[in-house]
Amino acid sequence: MYDxxxxxxxxxxxxxxxxxxxxLREGAARPSLEDIRxxxxxxxxxxxxxxxxxITETVQxxxxxxxxxxxAREIAAAGG
Structure with missing residues (x-):
């Protein structure tokens, strides 16, 4: 993760x-929800x-x- x-x-x-x-950091593997948990x-x-x-390209x-x-709330509620 980057941010x-x-x-x-x-x-x-x-x-x-x-x-x-x-x-994510550039080139990083995409984590699953279970990985994060x-x-x-x-x-x-x-x-x-x-x-x-x-997962988003940039965190504002x-x-x-x-x-x-x-x-963040709007992005999360929309599911991405």
Missing amino acids: ALVTGVPDERWGHRVAAVVQ AHCRDRLAGYKLPRRLV RSPSGKADYRW
Whole structure:
């Protein structure tokens, strides 16, 4: 991975679920959702693990480097 943002997306049962929006390094292999979850499992509580993975060409950030969570939410909700 090169960059990633995590956001909530609507979920009928729970209200929201965790989604990861990921930008890969050039030439990197595409990870599966289970790859991401396995990597995070030792670091995060189970309810914080992503339930959706969206791979994108670039993660949008402001010129100062701040995350654009509105953009990430829209991309994650659309599924990519």
